[in-house]
Amino acid sequence: MPLDFSRSAPLTFGVELELMVLNTHDYNLVRGAPDLLRRLEKVKLPGGEVKPEITESMIEVNSSVHSRHEALLAELAGIRDAIVACADKLNFAVAGGGTHPFHLWKERRIYPTERFQRVSELYGYLAKQFTVFGQHIHIGVENGDDAVYLTHQLAPYIPHFIALSASSPFSQGEDTSFETSRLHAVSSFPLAGQLPPVSTWAEFNAYFDAMKGYGIVASMKDFYWDIRPKPEYGTVEIRICDTPLTVETAALLAAYAQTLSAELLRNRRSMPVEPLYRVYGYNRFQACRFGFEGELVSPFREGRVRVADDIVETLKRLEPVAPALGTQGALPALARRVTFASNDSLWLRDRYRETKSLPDVVRLQAQRWRNDPPPQ
Amino acid sequence: MNNNFLPALPFELSYPLLFGVLLVAGMLGGEMARKAHAPRILGYVAVGFAAAPLAQWMNLGPLLDAGRIFVDLALGLVLFDLGRRMDVQWMRRDWTLAAAGLAESVLTFAAVFACLIAFDYTAVVAAITASIAMATSPAVVLLIVQDTKAEGQVTERALNLVALNSLLASILTTILLTTAHLETKAEVESAILHPAYLFLGSVFLGWILASVARGIARAVEKTAELHFTLIAGLVTGAVGLAVLLKLSVILALLAFGLFTRNDARNFDLLNVSLAPASRPLYIVLFVITGASLPPEALVTGAVVGAALAGARLAGKFTGVLVFSAFGGLKLRQSVGLACSLMPMSTLALMLHHQVARQYPAFGAEVGAAFLAMLIVMEVMGPLAVQWGLGLAGETPREA
Numbered sequence: 001m002p003l004d005f006s007r008s009a010p011l012t013f014g015v016e017l018e019l020m021v022l023n024t025h026d027y028n029l030v031r032g033a034p035d036l037l038r039r040l041e042k043v044k045l046p047g048g049e050v051k052p053e054i055t056e057s058m059i060e061v062n063s064s065v066h067s068r069h070e071a072l073l074a075e076l077a078g079i080r081d082a083i084v085a086c087a088d089k090l091n092f093a094v095a096g097g098g099t100h101p102f103h104l105w106k107e108r109r110i111y112p113t114e115r116f117q118r119v120s121e122l123y124g125y126l127a128k129q130f131t132v133f134g135q136h137i138h139i140g141v142e143n144g145d146d147a148v149y150l151t152h153q154l155a156p157y158i159p160h161f162i163a164l165s166a167s168s169p170f171s172q173g174e175d176t177s178f179e180t181s182r183l184h185a186v187s188s189f190p191l192a193g194q195l196p197p198v199s200t201w202a203e204f205n206a207y208f209d210a211m212k213g214y215g216i217v218a219s220m221k222d223f224y225w226d227i228r229p230k231p232e233y234g235t236v237e238i239r240i241c242d243t244p245l246t247v248e249t250a251a252l253l254a255a256y257a258q259t260l261s262a263e264l265l266r267n268r269r270s271m272p273v274e275p276l277y278r279v280y281g282y283n284r285f286q287a288c289r290f291g292f293e294g295e296l297v298s299p300f301r302e303g304r305v306r307v308a309d310d311i312v313e314t315l316k317r318l319e320p321v322a323p324a325l326g327t328q329g330a331l332p333a334l335a336r337r338v339t340f341a342s343n344d345s346l347w348l349r350d351r352y353r354e355t356k357s358l359p360d361v362v363r364l365q366a367q368r369w370r371n372d373p374p375p376q
Numbered sequence: 377m378n379n380n381f382l383p384a385l386p387f388e389l390s391y392p393l394l395f396g397v398l399l400v401a402g403m404l405g406g407e408m409a410r411k412a413h414a415p416r417i418l419g420y421v422a423v424g425f426a427a428a429p430l431a432q433w434m435n436l437g438p439l440l441d442a443g444r445i446f447v448d449l450a451l452g453l454v455l456f457d458l459g460r461r462m463d464v465q466w467m468r469r470d471w472t473l474a475a476a477g478l479a480e481s482v483l484t485f486a487a488v489f490a491c492l493i494a495f496d497y498t499a500v501v502a503a504i505t506a507s508i509a510m511a512t513s514p515a516v517v518l519l520i521v522q523d524t525k526a527e528g529q530v531t532e533r534a535l536n537l538v539a540l541n542s543l544l545a546s547i548l549t550t551i552l553l554t555t556a557h558l559e560t561k562a563e564v565e566s567a568i569l570h571p572a573y574l575f576l577g578s579v580f581l582g583w584i585l586a587s588v589a590r591g592i593a594r595a596v597e598k599t600a601e602l603h604f605t606l607i608a609g610l611v612t613g614a615v616g617l618a619v620l621l622k623l624s625v626i627l628a629l630l631a632f633g634l635f636t637r638n639d640a641r642n643f644d645l646l647n648v649s650l651a652p653a654s655r656p657l658y659i660v661l662f663v664i665t666g667a668s669l670p671p672e673a674l675v676t677g678a679v680v681g682a683a684l685a686g687a688r689l690a691g692k693f694t695g696v697l698v699f700s701a702f703g704g705l706k707l708r709q710s711v712g713l714a715c716s717l718m719p720m721s722t723l724a725l726m727l728h729h730q731v732a733r734q735y736p737a738f739g740a741e742v743g744a745a746f747l748a749m750l751i752v753m754e755v756m757g758p759l760a761v762q763w764g765l766g767l768a769g770e771t772p773r774e775a
Contacts, residue, residue, distance in 0.1 A: 023532070025461060025637070026647040031527040031770070039704060089704075090529060091466040107525075109772055356598040360643050 002205045003220070005144035008065075008234030010265070011325065012140035013258045015072070017061040017243050017250055018053055018133040019083075019369075020100050022093040027362035029057035029103045029131070032092045033111065039086040046078030054116050055108040055131045059083070059094075065140070068326045069258070073251035074376075080247050081375045093366035096250075097344070098133055098168030098182035098242025102358040105129045105172070126189060132182040133243040135165060135250055137257045138235035144201025146265065147229035150236045151195045152273040153264045154227050154257075155280055158240050159287035159296055160314065163307045164334065165241035165253055166291050167344030170358060179291035179345045182242050183284075191217065192224040197274045204229070226284075236261070245344045245365055246372045255330035260314070263321045275299035292341050311338050395443065395660060398427060402659040415520050415758035420659050424666020431667060443664045450661035451722060452615040452629045453654045454515045455542070456607070459582075459633020460647065461532075462539035472703030473533060477540035480695025480717060481510045484541075485548075487691035491683050492742070501742050504552045504731055509688045509749070511545035512538045513721035513757060519658055520761045522651050530709050530768035534716035534761075537696070539630065542723060546626040549727050550574050553734055578623040582631025585614050589636055593645045603646040607636075608653065626723065665722045669754065673747035681748025688749070692717045708767050715764025719757025720750050 021032035033056045040050050047064040061079055066072040087094050108128045110120040120127040141147045166179035178184075186192055198204045211217045220231060230237045238257055244250050279297045286294030292308035305313075315335050322328040337343065347368075351361045402420045409419030467474035488509045492502035517538050521531055551571045589610050596602050611629065618628040636645055673681070693714045700710035728746060765771050 024463065024466075032529075034769075035529045038706075042704075089470045091463060091470075091532060355643065357643070357646055359647060363643065 003144075003208055003231045005147060005201055005229070005231040006234035007142060008140035009067070010140055010142050010146075011258055011262050012065050012067050013072070013254055014048075014063045014065045014138045014235075015061075015076070015250055015254050016063075016136040016138075017076070017096070017247075018135070019059050019061060019243060020095050020097065020133055021057050021059060021087070022095060022100075022362060022366060024091055024093050027093065027359045027366065029055075029100050029108070030092060031056040031109055032087075032090065033057060033059050035090055036083070036086055036092060036094075039090065040083065043082050043086060045082055047075045048079055050079065050083065052111045052113065052116075054111060054119065054127060056111050057100075057103075057108060058111075058131060058133065069251055069255040069330050070326070072254060073247065076247040076251060077373060077376055080369070084370050084375070093363075093370075095362060095366040095369045096133070096167065096243045096245045097348070097362075097365050098166070098180055099171045099185075100131070100133075101170035101348070101361055102173040103131065105131060123189065126185075129185050129188070132168070132185045134182065134186075134239060135241040135243045135253065137238045137241065137254050138230060138233055139238070139257055139261045140233075140235050141261075141265070144204070144229065144231065147231075147234075147236050148195070148198060148201055148204055149268070150261055150264060151227050151229055152197075152199075152276065153269055154236065154238060154260070155194065155273075155276050156283070156298070157260060157314065158226055158238075158280070159283045159294060159307050160311045161238060161240050161253065161257070162284065162287035163291045163294065163311070164256070164337065164343060165244055165249070166288075167242040167245055167348065169345040169349055170352070170361070173358065175349070175352075178289050179343070180242050180288050183240070183288055186224060186226075186239075189224045191222055192226075194225050194277060194280060195228060197277065199273070201229075242344070245347065245368050247369075248373055249344065252330050252334055255325075255327040256315075256334055259318045259322055259325055259327045259331065262325060263318055266321065271300060291343060291345065292338060308338050308341065311335075391443075394431075395446065398423070398663045399656055399660055401427070402663040405663075406659065410523075415762050416523055417516055417519055417662055417758045418755065420662035421666035421754055424663040425669070425671065427663060428667040428669075443660065446657060446660045447664055447722065447726070448615045448619070448625060449612055450654065450657035451515070451726065452611050452625060453608075453650055453657060454518055455626055455629035456611050456614075456633040456636075457518060457650055457654075458514045458535065458539045458542070459630040459635075460637050461535045462630075462634055463536060463637070464634070466536065470703060472699045473536060474540075476533075476696050476699035476703065476713075477537045478695075479699055480537065480692045480714075481541045481544045483695045484510050484688050484691030487687035488684055491687040492680075495680050495683070495745075497742060500552070504549060504735075505684070505742050505746055507545055507548040507552055508724050508727045508731070508746070509545075509684065509720070510548070511542045511720070511723050511727065512717045513719040513723055514538050514542055515658060515661060515723070516719035516721050516758050517716055517761055520758060520765070524762060524765055524771040526765040526770040528768065528770040529705065530712045530716065531765060531770050533700075533705075533713055534765075537713070537717060539634075541717070542626065543630055545723075546624055546727065547571075547575060549731065550624065553731060574624050575627065577621060578618065578627035579631045581614070581617060581621065581623055581628045582633075583635050585610055585617075585628075585632045586635030589632075590644045598646060600646055600648050604648045604650070604653070607645075607648060607650065626726075661722055665725055665754070668725060669751050670747060671751065673744045674751055677744030677746070677748035680742075680745035681752065684745060684749040685752050688753075689718065708769075712764035712766075712768030712770070715760040715767070718753060718760040718764075720753035721757065724750055 023030040033052055049062050051060045053060045063075055083094055105128045108131045110116050168180045168182040171181040196207055198207055226240045227238050283296045287307055294307040295304040297304055315331050322331055351364050402423045405419030405423035406416035410416050485506045488506035489502045554571050614632055618625040696714040697710050
């Protein structure tokens, strides 16, 4: 049976944010999600929902569908306030960030749902190592063909999202020297990677049927791709970002994805997609390792370009598209960050330099999540 | 030929040798208990039960006195660790936690007091016994939490309630002891001054030590090894200082832990884990406690002891169940929490000894019944905590 692609209003958007649940005495991850979620059930959220994730120290925030960046930010801040209020009662702290700096994966516990237990049985230690925290951005598209087109065309911009969202320099108690170490946990899965070079939804369906026929996948959920079509929602889902340290950054990243998608859908590219993936892995590594200072190669032009310069150039190109979407304020805010080479990984490393203690870094990280922007 | 270099016969047994043996035997006992899916503590205590007649036969003095330094150090570490886990801010944010703590302490006191009055004990003796019965053994709860890797709301709440009831019990016992002084015609000044000195002095000592700890922590590199050494040294020193100044070791160490708890203003001291290094001390603590409990009390104090244990259980369960429901805990979580407050062990034994020393009539009157309850809870307590944390879903399923 072919996968049906639900139609959604083009360029509407929404985000998922995976968050860490922490104890307040040494700021390690804590088995807190079940109690926190139970308490949140009794609270009215401004929209969206909060759900369990693979281990009991994680929760996932889902926003509702938006068309304006400010509305998304207001909703995320409201959900954040509700979570913080419930966590206070239970003596937990909650924080953003792509990895917990010093937790040990073997201490994690799989959330007791049938799907998570199955994932854990199949993937062994990879499942517990998957206690990493990402932001997913959904962009609404009209049909499956557009989804396939947009998925391919967003691929060259993946390094931008990595550098802008990077917030996982520490892992298992060590500075990894990477701007984001979270993506290594994702890459280990056998179905990680990217969409094959299909060009229509019908072609994708044939690919999916074949994979299903081999018994490799059961649903779209089994593909752990960086960008993937999400037929149930009628969206393209960008899954590459670390969860930022603030809801503000999360909303900015979503605004960037929305504006970029608008431009890519308006000015359709006609170059072949296959060459894009020849350089994909290299560029992705450059951004993970060096962030804004990474050097990108393009199959369509000579020489290399710094990630920072590529972002600034892209933001400039998006200026004419922004006003219609209401993102004309968001894009310069991102440009400023690029200019000052400031991202969350830099902030975390600075805090470590000051405090010389990773528990302290996590404490400050939780404080920042709570207070920036201030509670409503 | 001069044989001076050879040991003289008969051999004289020394305490270091004895403690070495007890430690290894305790460890082995613990592992046997674990194989039977019982808490390790039961194994340690069982080795203690077995060692008591042996020590007597070898003409050694009471182990509790000889091993006092080990017991004090182990208890010092336990109380410091517990103080660190206590969170006054949390109690302010969630009133049901503080309310549950007060309620279970007050109700336990009332139930045990009423029970003893019904058995025709005097009010002073009943009150002192009731105040000791309020305390949950911090060492048992902490050790089982470590061993089972329990984590979550019930575990955190249990540790906070244990800290609270240990604190209340030691304050109240101290104050009541003075009332006992009054009855035995001591001067009024000492009746007021003594508890005031004990309480304020101990808290002040805790505060001073916490400040010193932070000061030194700032001066050295921020590594877990250095901070561990610092804390171990200061905890040991604190025990010595509290004894020297005739302050309450229990209160001073709890206060020390509480004041080193990191809050938003002050994060100089790393929250290092004391667990692996303090295990040998804990093992000796439980072996000695086991060896210090007279099994004959089970016979002489059986009836009253059973009634006391029942009254204590009723008080703790009622207090916890009522207020935890307000706090949004599920029933199985509340029951698990109440179970975690059952253990009685060294802390109660030490308080009992303190009372018996200062007020000998107490030991003679209620001793057997109290010790019978203590022996029962020494065995049932660890089982209750392990079962309760499992019921609440806080121990890992795969473990």
